[in-house]
Amino acid sequence: MKNYFDLTGQVAVVTGCSTGLGVQMAKALANQGAKIVAIARRKELIDAVAKEIADTYKVEAVGIQCDITDTDRVNTVVDEIMAKFGRIDILINNAGTGAVAPAEDITDDQFYNEINIDMFGSFRMARAIAKKAMIPAKYGRIINIASMYGLVGNKVAPCSPYHAAKGGVVNMTRGLASEWGKYGINVNAICPGYFYSPLTKETLDSDFFQQNAQTMIPLSRYGNEGELDTAALFLASPASSYVTGVILPVDGGYTAM
Template sequence: MYAVTDVGDVNNIAESVQKVMDTYGRIDILVNAAGIGNNLMVVDQAKENWDSIISINLSSVYYMCKAVGEIMIKQNYGKIINIGSIHSRVIFPGGGISAYSSAKGGVMNLTKDLAVEWAQYDITVNAICPAVFKTELTEDSIDLPGFMDLIKAYCPAGRLGEPGELDGLAIYLASDASSFCTGQLICVDGGGTAI
């Protein structure tokens, strides 16, 4: 069973969460992975672009956590995994991701705040912060001239993330093996935040 959700619509989030509850009666794991971005400098960023990126990348995480968190509190159990970004911690030269990095910085602090609020209910809240992986969101950037030179200069591993390299961490954070791990922002970045 799945519920297609427009995460930019708070009412649709509530409807989707209710569909899952109607089917399964509980929610144990939430992964917030929706994301959009652009490559616009601040002076070129229209209000609609900023609002959309903040809505999808940050506000949707807040509202999804709120809706599912109410259920997890009643259950006295839950695992929340937010997908952040290396860009909540570092910015590569060239800029152009101010809305995206601002939203992901918000996800970082929301993750820590909820971890503190909800630890008493046996709910863990953590974030995975990937570097650049080839996805629909990044493919236009990856194709820009000089982009891979930038990756090689600012990622000690000198490459993009590969499919599957987030899987083990996600499984750990969704499992009871991580029951004492909460409020953590774990970068999967080939060493990018180490320099």
């Protein structure tokens, strides 16, 4: 029986891998045999994540501290990964932030920070890994985690810098896919909707957000743990060899209306 999503022996780098969706996707890749490099700013958290993944899935997993707004550090980290593993097959650009405030009150620093982390940070990681690992290997899978708010606006949580940054990630994905296809690198984006996590549960379970789900989401609910994993697995695997430049909403149908 063929396992279409077998990643045995491959090395996957996941940014924003200290909590939430990043950890969930890293575990999904590890479950298919991938070695995991968990990247985030908080060393104690990524070390704990790496240990849990290694113990649970019996794959090699390491945590490396990195601020993706620091170009020199990003380049050094990629060199460290290549020195240790000799390859990087998969990159999931998951690190991000989100300033919520009315547009007229957003500061320059808030706007710049959003672009610098969500969009430019993803580009820094993709640029370094493509140049040092994927282009030489003539193979790679890059998955940028954008957002449904990179495709539409919203009236619920004013966050114009986030819309701008994630919209940039969406079209940057198309640009990189167009450039790097000749090297065997597939670049795609996932646009998650609202997902339950320890940080969002109280908000999403509130009366307002429950009513919002009934009104705005065809499936009438928010995403549960694990419901993003299979999209990431598909785009990370050799099975998606003819899929590149795709923007995949995983949002319960929110952007369909």
